[in-house]
Amino acid sequence: RWRPRAAGRQDWASWPHYDAAGNGFPGYWYPVTWGSHIDGTPRAFTICGERLVLLRDGGKVYALHDRCPHRGVPLSEGDQQFPGTISCPYHGWTYRLSDGKLCAVITDGPDSPICGKVTVRTYPVAERLGLVWVYVPIADERPHPIDEQLPEELVGNRFVVGGRIEPRRGNWRFACENGFDEGHAKYLHRTSLWRLFKPMPTWNVTSVIGDGRWIYRVQDEVHWEADFPGVGRWSNQRWWKRRPPKETFNIGNTGKPKKIDPTIAAQEFAGFASLSMPGVLRIVYPKFIHYEFYVPVDQGEHRYVGLMVNFTAGWKALGFYLKYLGGVRWLFHGQFSGQDAWMVEVTDAPPERLYRPDVSLTAWRNLAEREFTAKLEVHGCASS
Ligand code: FES
Structure with a gap:
């Protein structure tokens, strides 16, 4: 159960609507199934x-x-x-x-x-x-057009989609927080096979910036290994290639860009990973974008809707589907994402003790709190 935070014990802001949203936030469109x-x-x-x-x-x-x-x-x-x-x-x-x-x-x-x-x-x-x-809906309100809520690049562009939908244990808020969690990508996923293709640093200096609708994780510094005083050196380099990778593709960051899909290049993504209400994670790669929709079911369960989107059409889509069905589906939507599902299932509700990289979590909670409060005000509901 999601326990109320003890007054005075929280160093950060408080999130009363977020804390109360065990069953999710009304006032949004949610993907249900294919x-x-x-x-x-x-x-x-x-x-x-x-x-x-x-x-x-x-x-x-x-x-x-x-x-x-x-x-x-x-x-x-x-x-x-x-x-x-x-x-x-x-x-x-x-x-x-x-x-x-x-x-x-x-x-x-x-x-x-x-x-x-x-x-x-x-x-x-x-x-x-x-x-x-x-x-x-919130009470009897009329819905806003769904296109206003979809990620902007998924409206008006041609694309193909590969994806996986499954019920998962754990509250939807843990899933959102896990998806955008700065630290877990470096450590939890160090053993994922996806890392054969996508190296991840040991640690970053990270900031979170927002454009009103999305929050973006921006890696200001990237470190591939670290010396811990009195403990030793830890490295997260690829185990099959013991050196830092040459490619440093990070939308919105410095680094040598790889060839980027023109539709993706035309967007204004401030960072590689971004998150928006009501729980949509977007991870931008040079040739495709990965989305995770964390759909609230109830206090103890959510629906994971993972989509891989490639901005192509016609016969070119065949190559994407071959790649998706031949590897990405199992590596990314299976084994990699399964590590996330494991953590979402076993994470306990607050109280909690946060550390520096958790700025990504608190930024997300602030976004959810701010957006839902504004939504309630529009509908003339009390905001507390
Ligand atoms: Fe539905 Fe009787 S008709 S319960």
Whole structure:
């Protein structure tokens, strides 16, 4: 359980909304699953603590609260008896997908007086990047356009996507903090096979800067080994090549740039790693961008949506898919990311004792706190 911070024991700022957001922040679009996984069979998901049933009808995906108001049976256990509806399996109460209104009660005849008097909550749905997205509203607000929330470079550019979605144990906030955590990349991942291709330094002098929407980790200094007084030397060089790598690709940093994909080069990324609300990590490589969406399920679980995006199309996409399916999927979305999943699962809730590189964590918490507070103010809700 995420325990409240003890008053006066926190050296940094406090984050009351963030601390309270065990089930995630409402007021955002969340990716739920691949669009190809949703058909006419109702499927159950939990997002931000809300139980949802998703199904596709007439090519469009609908999301409803997954609970029949009659006796509480999940609608995801039901099926479609009439086009544009979903029927509960217990007594045949049948709801319109478009607005959740009870429109027929199979076991009470065509003139059932309860029709039109019961409604199941519906949720806005969109499809982007091959994924189904659901908007979890604050009260009864209307959703903002999803394109305003997607990473800017994923709107209006052509690209192909490889990815992995899986339920993972651990609160979504631990996943966000792990993804952007400065220190773990150097130490936890030292044994990952991905490092055969992507060397990582021993330590950095790091700063975190923001552009209002994203925060970026910027490596001001990069050290490939360090002498620890009285202890010895520690190096994080590639074990198969015992010298610092020549390439020092870091968007926004000094260093000799590698050849960069023109769409990526056209963006204004201030750093290699960036994070934005409601929990989207972006890691920029010269030829592709890796995204991780940490989708809140409940206090103890989140959905990991990892995407590798290559800004190409047509036959050129074939090379990307071969590379993705031939290695990246297993190395990065599997073994490397599995190390993260392990830590997210075993990290304990505050209290905590932070150290210098944790400026990345506190910057993220500050961003979340600031953005959600502003969102509440827009909706006229109390901010504390
Ligand atoms: Fe759903 Fe009775 S519980 S129809």
